[in-house]
Amino acid sequence: MSLFKKILVPIDGSSTSNKALDYALKIAQADKAEVRFVYCIDELSLMVNPEYSGEIIQLARDTGHKILQDGMALAKAANVKADTNLIDRAGQRLGESVANAAGDWGADLIVLGTHGRRGIGRVLLGSGAEQVMRMAPVPVLMVRGSD
Numbered sequence: 001m002s003l004f005k006k007i008l009v010p011i012d013g014s015s016t017s018n019k020a021l022d023y024a025l026k027i028a029q030a031d032k033a034e035v036r037f038v039y040c041i042d043e044l045s046l047m048v049n050p051e052y053s054g055e056i057i058q059l060a061r062d063t064g065h066k067i068l069q070d071g072m073a074l075a076k077a078a079n080v081k082a083d084t085n086l087i088d089r090a091g092q093r094l095g096e097s098v099a100n101a102a103g104d105w106g107a108d109l110i111v112l113g114t115h116g117r118r119g120i121g122r123v124l125l126g127s128g129a130e131q132v133m134r135m136a137p138v139p140v141l142m143v144r145g146s147d
Contacts, residue, residue: 034081
């Protein structure tokens with residue numbers, strides 16, 4: 001009996017994210033689960049200079065599509081059924097975007113990378129992984145990066 005059928009994996013191309021992607025694919029292979037890779041764009045954080053914001057947002061979209069396609073290639077090589085979702089909603093925080101994507105798709109697990117920041121680093125930078133964990137409608141497996 002497989003424990004998980006649908007695994008949501010937020011990815012951003014970082015080594016920490018890639019480590020979580022590897023874990024998710026291993027779980028998916030073992031459980032014969034399908035995987036959905038999500039890439040989230042926060043347009044508000046990209047609109048620092050309105051003169052260039054349209055170009056920056058397009059660059060973020062292009063980067064997101066590339067990262068998602070890289071994830072799909074790894075899933076195909078691992079013989080895991082997968083698809084992608086680029087989330088591009090102005091003003092929505094990472095935790096909210098991922099939690100909504102998990103609920104909408106019917107995921108039963110979220111696997112994501114975390115830098116494991118503590119103390120002032122977490123206070124200053126915030127923790128996307130912590131946001132996801134607090135808001136997620138399903139269990140979250142956090143994979144600590146090596147950096």
